[in-house]
Amino acid sequence: MKETTLCYLDNGSEYLMLHRNKKQNDVNGGKWIGVGGKFEPGESATDCMLREVREETGLNPTSYEYRGIVTFISDKWESEHMHLFTVTEWTGELIECDEGDLAFVKKEKLFDLPMWEGDKIFLEMLERKREFFRLTLTYQGDKLISNSFDE
Numbered sequence: 001m002k003e004t005t006l007c008y009l010d011n012g013s014e015y016l017m018l019h020r021n022k023k024q025n026d027v028n029g030g031k032w033i034g035v036g037g038k039f040e041p042g043e044s045a046t047d048c049m050l051r052e053v054r055e056e057t058g059l060n061p062t063s064y065e066y067r068g069i070v071t072f073i074s075d076k077w078e079s080e081h082m083h084l085f086t087v088t089e090w091t092g093e094l095i096e097c098d099e100g101d102l103a104f105v106k107k108e109k110l111f112d113l114p115m116w117e118g119d120k121i122f123l124e125m126l127e128r129k130r131e132f133f134r135l136t137l138t139y140q141g142d143k144l145i146s147n148s149f150d151e
Contacts, residue, residue: 002078005049006036006070007085008126009059014104015123016057017113021100027077032105032113035097036082045083053087057102058095061087068133070122075140086126117144 009016018035020028037052039045045066053061064087072080094102105113107127111120118137125133134150 002080003039003045003048003083004036004080005039005045005052005083005085006034007049007053007061007064007087008034008123009053009057009061009087009090011088011104014106015110017103017105017110018056018097018099019101019103019113022097023099028116030114032110032115033119035102036085046085049083049085053090054092056097056099057092059090059092061090063087063089066132067126068122068130068135070118071134071136072118073136073138084122084126116142118147121147 016035017032019032021030023029035053035056036049037056039048040051043051049064050061053059064085066083066085068084070082070084072082096102110123118139121137122135125135136148136150137144138146
């Protein structure tokens with residue numbers, strides 16, 4: 001099972017989102033997601049999140065919270081444990097990302113963007129300030145067929 005991180009930089013009214021539109025054969029192609037990626041050998045979830053945020057945005061998180069673990073089960077792609085973070089403070093300057101276009105998006109406009117159906121579930125959970133959670137999302141192709149919580 002693949003281990004990844006996903007992080008949303010939160011300035012209070014907006015999240016930093018990544019429009020995945022630059023990589024060939026991208027499972028997330030055309031969708032808007034947070035920033036993150038795969039663990040490197042020996043990395044913890046926090047180490048991976050910090051590295052991925054720096055690499056993809058040029059920003060250095062200084063205040064962050066580990067919010068949950070989302071398990072993706074798919075008939076098409078490798079299963080995945082995604083470690084979900086939010087960042088509320090950072091330093092540095094935003095850079096161009098080689099995986100897509102970065103943009104701060106108003107929270108009330110997020111669901112107008114093309115994104116995975118399951119992402120809407122955990123984005124709502126982040127906004128409701130739920131405690132650490134575990135969520136399992138099951139997909140057939142691009143279609144979400146079930147979700148379950150284990151808090």
